Amino acid sequence: MKILVPLKRVADPDNANKVKVNAGKLETTGLEWKPNPFDEYAIETALRLTENGATPKVRQGEVVVVTFGPKEAEVTLRGALATGADRAIRVDCTDEQLDGDIVARALAAIAATEKPDLILAGKQAVDGDANQVGQLTAEYLHWPQATFAGSITSENDASLLVVREVDGGTITLRVTLPAVVTVDLRIVAPKSVKSKFTAEGHAYPDGVRFAALMAIMAAKKKSLVELKLADLVPDAALKIAYAAFELPPGRKAGIKVKTVSELVEKLKSEAKAL
Amino acid sequence: MSSILLVAELHDGHVRRSTHSSITFARQTGLPFSILVIGHGAQSAAAEMVAYGATKVVTVDDAYLGHVVAERFAPTIAEIAKGGGFDIVVMTASSFGKDVAPRVAAKLGAGYASDISSVSVEGGSLGYKRPVFAGNAFANAKLTTPFQVVTVRQSEFAPAEPSGGSSSVEPGTLAAKDPAADRVEFVALGEAKSERPDLGEAKVIVSGGRALKEKFAEVLDPLAGLLGAAVGASRAACDAGYAPPELQVGQTGRVVAPKLYVAIGISGAIQHLAGMKGSKTIVAINKDADAPIFQVADYGLVADLFVAVPELVNELKKHA
Ligand SMILES: Cc1cc2nc3c(=O)[nH]c(=O)nc-3n(C[C@H](O)[C@H](O)[C@H](O)COP(=O)(O)OP(=O)(O)OC[C@H]3O[C@@H](n4cnc5c(N)ncnc54)[C@H](O)[C@@H]3O)c2cc1C
Ligand SMILES: Nc1ncnc2c1ncn2[C@@H]1O[C@H](COP(=O)(O)O)[C@@H](O)[C@H]1O
Numbered sequence: 001m002k003i004l005v006p007l008k009r010v011a012d013p014d015n016a017n018k019v020k021v022n023a024g025k026l027e028t029t030g031l032e033w034k035p036n037p038f039d040e041y042a043i044e045t046a047l048r049l050t051e052n053g054a055t056p057k058v059r060q061g062e063v064v065v066v067t068f069g070p071k072e073a074e075v076t077l078r079g080a081l082a083t084g085a086d087r088a089i090r091v092d093c094t095d096e097q098l099d100g101d102i103v104a105r106a107l108a109a110i111a112a113t114e115k116p117d118l119i120l121a122g123k124q125a126v127d128g129d130a131n132q133v134g135q136l137t138a139e140y141l142h143w144p145q146a147t148f149a150g151s152i153t154s155e156n157d158a159s160l161l162v163v164r165e166v167d168g169g170t171i172t173l174r175v176t177l178p179a180v181v182t183v184d185l186r187i188v189a190p191k192s193v194k195s196k197f198t199a200e201g202h203a204y205p206d207g208v209r210f211a212a213l214m215a216i217m218a219a220k221k222k223s224l225v226e227l228k229l230a231d232l233v234p235d236a237a238l239k240i241a242y243a244a245f246e247l248p249p250g251r252k253a254g255i256k257v258k259t260v261s262e263l264v265e266k267l268k269s270e271a272k273a274l
Numbered sequence: 275m276s277s278i279l280l281v282a283e284l285h286d287g288h289v290r291r292s293t294h295s296s297i298t299f300a301r302q303t304g305l306p307f308s309i310l311v312i313g314h315g316a317q318s319a320a321a322e323m324v325a326y327g328a329t330k331v332v333t334v335d336d337a338y339l340g341h342v343v344a345e346r347f348a349p350t351i352a353e354i355a356k357g358g359g360f361d362i363v364v365m366t367a368s369s370f371g372k373d374v375a376p377r378v379a380a381k382l383g384a385g386y387a388s389d390i391s392s393v394s395v396e397g398g399s400l401g402y403k404r405p406v407f408a409g410n411a412f413a414n415a416k417l418t419t420p421f422q423v424v425t426v427r428q429s430e431f432a433p434a435e436p437s438g439g440s441s442s443v444e445p446g447t448l449a450a451k452d453p454a455a456d457r458v459e460f461v462a463l464g465e466a467k468s469e470r471p472d473l474g475e476a477k478v479i480v481s482g483g484r485a486l487k488e489k490f491a492e493v494l495d496p497l498a499g500l501l502g503a504a505v506g507a508s509r510a511a512c513d514a515g516y517a518p519p520e521l522q523v524g525q526t527g528r529v530v531a532p533k534l535y536v537a538i539g540i541s542g543a544i545q546h547l548a549g550m551k552g553s554k555t556i557v558a559i560n561k562d563a564d565a566p567i568f569q570v571a572d573y574g575l576v577a578d579l580f581v582a583v584p585e586l587v588n589e590l591k592k593h594a
Contacts, residue, residue, distance in 0.1 A: 026413075038526075099385075101380075129404075131372050135344070145373075147344075147373050165519050165520065167472075167520065169520055171460070171463055172462040173458055175459075176457035179458075184519075240385045241418050244414050246412050248410065248412060256568070260582055260589050263557065263573055266573055267534070
């Protein structure tokens with residue numbers, strides 16, 4: 001199976017409470033860049049889906065990572081190559097040139113030449129929290145989609161059984177490849193992903209794998225090509241225009257109560273919440 | 275002049291309460307709006323939508339739409355928007371809305387503003403505010419396209435009440451099948467059966483974190499029962515299997531804003547706060563006095579939850 005994984009670098013979410021707004025502009029200087037966590041999960045999923053179960057692991061298929069961003073974003077791609085992805089593509093652009101629609105149209109153009117069996121994306125990028133690129137890409141390609149995947153079983157080479165996490169429960173879909181799947185948090189649980197090679201009852205370590213030092217060195221030699229955004233999307237006009245950013249209104253710090261009965265009393269008489 | 279097509283979400287033959295948030299959005303814009311009730315059983319559910327001030331209620335009722343599969347719904351929504359002269363399509367940002375709306379946008383060549391928290395009318399066009407960075411900043415956005423698609427955050431748009439009157443109901447047409455629809459098969463719906471209110475609609479939410487361990491239900495159920503509350507959870511509690519995934523509250527779970535949110539054994543990571551800090555009153559019970567949850571809590575109790583929660587249940591029983 002050939003899998004294309006779009007990978008975005010985002011300002012470190014654990015520093016997001018240090019996000020600053022200056023004259024309506026978002027300040028990201030000083031924030032550390034990290035791979036979008038959902039995209040790390042997508043890469044881990046892609047690796048699990050293409051492993052053949054042998055030791056040492058031999059990849060059965062190919063995992064190609066692609067990012068849209070400036071030269072500095074290549075660090076993020078190299079990181080993905082070190083954890084096991086086979087090759088990388090960077091589409092050269094600044095973040096200001098992008099919205100979800102352009103990323104999706106460019107991804108569709110890449111898919112037209114790369115012909116992957118599967119595009120495996122994160123369900124959302126945790127900077128813009130937009131939750132749209134996977135779905136838009138699927139529509140542009142006229143492919144089926146399975147969003148918010150909590151588990152994936154590759155039954156054969158032609159289809160995937162995907163359990164989606166939705167409000168109030170789950171929906172299970174079978175998608176015929178090629179397709180777009182976006183992954184949710186629980187996809188990296190030990191038994192969430194099964195390829196046809198996965199031994200019955202096999203459990204992966206919880207979460208994503210880390211790169212060994214040797215792999216980090218080896219990743220420097222893997223292929224990383226650069227494409228031009230204009231070659232993929234000739235008419236790259238933004239469909240969403242962001243004007244001013246602002247900070248949310250702060251919440252007034254409350255009080256500490258000493259006892260449970262004081263809590264109930266306050267909730268009744270002060271907050272009128274009971 | 276612009277007009278809005280509002281897509282209602284069906285569940286068990288009725289319009290979901292979450293749809294009422296989209297009605298509130300439509301009213302706030304001051305623009306005329308029509309409601310599309312789409313799905314199997316839409317015909318009879320349409321009656322629930324006639325008293326909200328819509329220009330008309332359009333129904334598309336077909337067994338083909340019996341299961342929510344984006345590829346089946348998107349073509350009809352897009353065709354009705356185009357054919358009916360609607361230039362703004364709105365849905366509530368439920369998992370259904372988030373799944374379907376982008377496909378509709380791509381079909382219409384529309385810009386898509388997802389999960390917006392407020393709307394403003396500025397010189398004849400709409401401005402959308404959306405939370406970014408887990409709610410640590412807000413972005414003011416405009417869509418630059420003739421067609422626009424929007425999903426609205428249920429927690430920020432209070433459910434609309436009927437305004438009287440009676441909109442006319444007319445049937446709409448099911449669009450031609452998408453080729454992509456033939457390549458997705460609906461296999462199963464795993465619906466969590468619960469007597470408790472839905473997280474998106476509950477007035478009170480009792481939410482538990484990793485600290486509850488295997489006693490998650492044992493400790494929280496009596497409290498939730500007494501308060502008529504929905505039960506929520508942190509990601510850590512869901513990941514560990516103490517609570518089912520659909521209970522997760524947060525940036526990447528459900529976003530809620532009840533009258534009362536009781537956070538029990540939850541540290542208050544930014545991703546969790548993103549899903550609940552709009553609640554009216556927040557109570558936190560945590561044994562660590564420095565836990566970040568106390569920075570947003572109106573009432574904090576530093577205590578061992580395994581002692582404090584049963585005590586709280588007893589105290590509430592006394593007052594009941
Ligand atoms: C991409 C991404 C998305 C995420 N999305 C979400 C999301 O949507 N929602 C979400 O919740 N999280 C989310 N997270 C996870 C988040 O960062 C935190 O890891 C998580 O919220 C922590 O859960 P917790 O507070 O239950 O656990 P912990 O951080 O382990 O906190 C447990 C708390 O319980 C207290 N405690 C322990 N024992 C007791 C006791 N006996 N009595 C009282 N208190 C006790 C401790 O003092 C501590 O504060 C996300 C993370 C990532 C990377
Ligand atoms: N600039 C980008 N570069 C690479 N992938 C991206 C980019 N933006 C979005 N994506 C992909 O699309 C997913 C959803 O992003 P979004 O729709 O922006 O929330 C992410 O998890 C990524 O997989």
